Amino acid sequence: MTEPHFEREVDRSHMKVSDEVAIRIExxxxxxxxxxxxxxxxxxxxxxxxxxxxxxxxSGKSTMIRCINRLEExxxxxxxxxxxxxxxxxxxxxxxxxxVGMVFxxxxxxxxxxxxxxxxxxxxxxxxxxxxxxxxxxxYFLEKVKIPDQAHKYPGQLSGGQQQRVxxxxxxxxxPRIMLFDEPTSALDPEMxxxxxxxxxxxxxxxxxxxxxxxxxxxxxxxxxxxxxxxQGQIVEQNNPHDFFHNPQSERTKxxxxxxxxx
Amino acid sequence: MSxxxxxxxxxxxxxxxxxxxxxxxxxxxLKWMRENLFSGWLNTVLxxxxxxxxxxxxxxxxxWFAHSVWDANSLKECREIVTTAYGADATGACWGVxxxxxxxxxxxxxxxxxxxxxLLTFGLxxxxxxxxxxxxxxxxxxxxxxFGGLFALVSMALVGTSAAILALSAGIMAATGAxxxxxxxxxxxxxxxxxxxxxxxxxxGSAWTVLFIGFGFVIGWLLLSGFARMGxxxxxxxxxxxxxxxxxxxxxxxxxDHLFGGQSLVEALASAVPLSIEAQGSDRFGGFLLAVTIGVxxxxxxxxxxxxxxLGRQSNMFLIKSLSVIFIEFIRGVPLITLLFVASLLxxxxxxxxxxxxxxxxxxxxxxxxxxxxxxxxxxxxxxALPRGQYEAADALGLDYWRAxxxxxxxxxxxxxxxxxxxxxxxxxxxxxxxxxxxxxxxLKGIPDxxxxxxxxxxxxxxxxxxxxxxxxxxxxxxxxxxxxxxxRLKRDHR
Numbered sequence: 001m002t003e004p005h006f007e008r009e010v011d012r013s014h015m016k017v018s019d020e021v022a023i024r025i026e027x028x029x030x031x032x033x034x035x036x037x038x039x040x041x042x043x044x045x046x047x048x049x050x051x052x053x054x055x056x057x058x059s060g061k062s063t064m065i066r067c068i069n070r071l072e073e074x075x076x077x078x079x080x081x082x083x084x085x086x087x088x089x090x091x092x093x094x095x096x097x098x099x100v101g102m103v104f105x106x107x108x109x110x111x112x113x114x115x116x117x118x119x120x121x122x123x124x125x126x127x128x129x130x131x132x133x134x135x136x137x138x139x140y141f142l143e144k145v146k147i148p149d150q151a152h153k154y155p156g157q158l159s160g161g162q163q164q165r166v167x168x169x170x171x172x173x174x175x176p177r178i179m180l181f182d183e184p185t186s187a188l189d190p191e192m193x194x195x196x197x198x199x200x201x202x203x204x205x206x207x208x209x210x211x212x213x214x215x216x217x218x219x220x221x222x223x224x225x226x227x228x229x230x231x232q233g234q235i236v237e238q239n240n241p242h243d244f245f246h247n248p249q250s251e252r253t254k255x256x257x258x259x260x261x262x263x
Numbered sequence: 264m265s266x267x268x269x270x271x272x273x274x275x276x277x278x279x280x281x282x283x284x285x286x287x288x289x290x291x292x293l294k295w296m297r298e299n300l301f302s303g304w305l306n307t308v309l310x311x312x313x314x315x316x317x318x319x320x321x322x323x324x325x326x327w328f329a330h331s332v333w334d335a336n337s338l339k340e341c342r343e344i345v346t347t348a349y350g351a352d353a354t355g356a357c358w359g360v361x362x363x364x365x366x367x368x369x370x371x372x373x374x375x376x377x378x379x380x381x382l383l384t385f386g387l388x389x390x391x392x393x394x395x396x397x398x399x400x401x402x403x404x405x406x407x408x409x410f411g412g413l414f415a416l417v418s419m420a421l422v423g424t425s426a427a428i429l430a431l432s433a434g435i436m437a438a439t440g441a442x443x444x445x446x447x448x449x450x451x452x453x454x455x456x457x458x459x460x461x462x463x464x465x466x467x468g469s470a471w472t473v474l475f476i477g478f479g480f481v482i483g484w485l486l487l488s489g490f491a492r493m494g495x496x497x498x499x500x501x502x503x504x505x506x507x508x509x510x511x512x513x514x515x516x517x518x519x520d521h522l523f524g525g526q527s528l529v530e531a532l533a534s535a536v537p538l539s540i541e542a543q544g545s546d547r548f549g550g551f552l553l554a555v556t557i558g559v560x561x562x563x564x565x566x567x568x569x570x571x572x573x574l575g576r577q578s579n580m581f582l583i584k585s586l587s588v589i590f591i592e593f594i595r596g597v598p599l600i601t602l603l604f605v606a607s608l609l610x611x612x613x614x615x616x617x618x619x620x621x622x623x624x625x626x627x628x629x630x631x632x633x634x635x636x637x638x639x640x641x642x643x644x645x646x647x648a649l650p651r652g653q654y655e656a657a658d659a660l661g662l663d664y665w666r667a668x669x670x671x672x673x674x675x676x677x678x679x680x681x682x683x684x685x686x687x688x689x690x691x692x693x694x695x696x697x698x699x700x701x702x703x704x705x706x707l708k709g710i711p712d713x714x715x716x717x718x719x720x721x722x723x724x725x726x727x728x729x730x731x732x733x734x735x736x737x738x739x740x741x742x743x744x745x746x747x748x749x750x751x752r753l754k755r756d757h758r
Binding site for chain 1: 650652653655656657658659660661662663666670671674675678753755
């Protein structure tokens with residue numbers, strides 16, 4: 001088995017896991033019609049944790065993190081995000097959504113708005129921040145993801161990697177306490193994957209609580225403090241990255257790792 | 264060049280080739296003709312047949328146009344002039360009917376001394392919608408607004424409007440234009456107030472009626488924002504109920520007319536402080552005045568109604584969804600003429616006896632409903648074309664339903680729907696001619712039939728059709744061009 005590796009030096013000085021619980025999922029179940037997609041999920045995420053969720057396609061990993069900001073509804077069990085329990089109460093849902101940032105596989109930038117407008121829209125309309133201040137914040141984060149000079153272009157004029165970095169900046173402008181990444185690099189060329197991962201690593205270095213669904217095992221090794229392996233709608237194994245990659249316990253995990261790293 | 268395939272697998276290019284011009288028979292007009300007109304024997308035959316057809320059409324219709332007669336006061340006179348000038352068998356267009364009766368094509372039976380009122384209304388309309396049609400390009404906006412104002416003023420001068428009224432109108436339009444030119448919010452306010460101004464100018468009568476309609480909307484808006492904290496549904500209900508109550512009370516309902524000696528509040532005010540201009544009843548409307556009034560009113564009301572219906576049809580709430588579906592499918596399933604008959608006849612059975620409910624308003628409401636049902640389906644197509652990711656990204660950022668719709672979903676869905684929406688508008692504008700079936704004088708049949716009923720113009724058919732068709736074409740072609748301009752301006756992908 002090849003060792004997953006990542007070239008970049010990762011600065012761990014600010015990565016601190018606190019005792020404060022960010023997300024608590026208890027006995028969560030979800031069905032699509034008769035199909036049982038998520039089965040008895042239990043997961044507690046503390047503030048400052050960086051969790052990578054891996055697993056074969058169709059294992060429910062995306063569905064699970066999409067339940068955390070209620071893009072998907074769960075039918076049984078509890079999800080408590082930052083002290084707010086997700087129910088059908090719209091107020092709670094909006095509260096959670098404004099605290100939780102999400103980055104999608106296909107970026108989902110708003111094509112009719114400029115990059116800057118993409119970044120200032122939610123702060124202005126949801127957080128009610130004055131426009132001037134929202135623009136300053138947006139420029140700060142666009143600089144952070146290294147594309148301030150594209151601020152007045154439209155998403156269609158940017159490369160995939162740039163678009164994904166804008167999507168990250170757009171989420172950060174809401175000053176979220178938790179970031180969800182749903183396969184953020186799966187739709188990108190190899191060259192662009194690196195620039196997006198670099199941005200994500202910087203975010204992790206600053207102590208952001210992150211849940212990433214990704215196949216980038218190098219990233220998991222370098223950044224995650226916990227790796228979760230899912231299969232058939234359940235959490236099969238979770239461990240720190242070192243033990244997860246070097247000493248997987250379940251047969252299913254071993255098989256998955258040998259397929260994903262074995263060539 | 265071919266070495267790289269034959270002699271060896273490894274290949275390194277040592278010199279880069281410079282650009283060369285294309286072969287001369289691959290460029291220019293000859294190439295275009297060969298490719299587009301004569302690319303094969305079938306295309307050659309079709310090209311020649313097409314040229315033949317155009318030739319036939321031109322040679323048959325040209326003499327008719329070339330022999331046009333302008334200065335004649337009856338069809339008989341026209342024919343005599345053509346016969347003496349071009350021989351017994353010659354045909355000629357008789358535009359004398361347009362010269363003599365153009366005012367009826369334009370204004371129906373409106374008082375000729377008051378022609379300036381519809382013209383001022385039209386000019387104001389163009390001025391007010393300028394900033395909304397051309398939000399970005401200042402030059403186009405200025406050109407459009409100035410053109411609108413000047414067009415109205417010149418037309419007013421041509422129909423013999425007095426200098427005082429001309430100056431007043433110019434002042435009103437210039438002031439309005441200057442106020443709203445650079446301020447979009449003011450332009451929206453002006454557009455919201457415009458219908459009331461238009462009603463007052465077109466129908467005349469007491470200004471109090473219009474003012475109280477306006478007050479009703481202001482009260483509705485105040486209630487809406489006042490009750491906003493208690494939830495959007497309560498606020499909407501409060502606003503609607505409050506507005507309607509206000510209108511009913513000021514119209515003398517609930518016995519309030521006893522307070523003012525048998526008059527309603529509005530009537531009492533009108534008799535105390537008249538503030539009125541000469542009234543022109545709906546029976547005086549006709550021709551393009553009628554078509555444009557119904558058309559513009561229908562367009563302005565059917566777009567928002569259509570959008571609401573489209574959103575309703577997509578709603579998760581069963582009741583709202585069912586109501587929208589039933590409305591859309593019912594209205595689309597019935598011919599417009601049926602609805603017009605409902606407007607003219609059936610409504611009388613349902614309304615309390617003695618209710619005065621203006622026929623043009625009734626027709627306008629049903630035309631609006633008709634076109635809103637079509638717009639709803641066009642917009643639904645636009646909504647369906649958006650990737651689900653757009654909804655998810657809006658949700659994930661914490662935007663609530665209405666903000667997500669207004670800021671993210673509708674701007675994109677409406678942009679996709681522009682061609683369909685404008686087609687519906689154009690169709691609806693042309694369909695306004697169907698009001699002839701409920702006894703209104705539309706420009707295509709109502710007015711020409713009326714003109715043909717006098718002896719002098721008995722038997723004149725083609726000229727009114729050509730004239731009216733041309734004016735419809737100008738309106739509709741403008742809408743079509745504007746929609747293409749708008750689509751182009753909203754293009755965000757490759758620029």
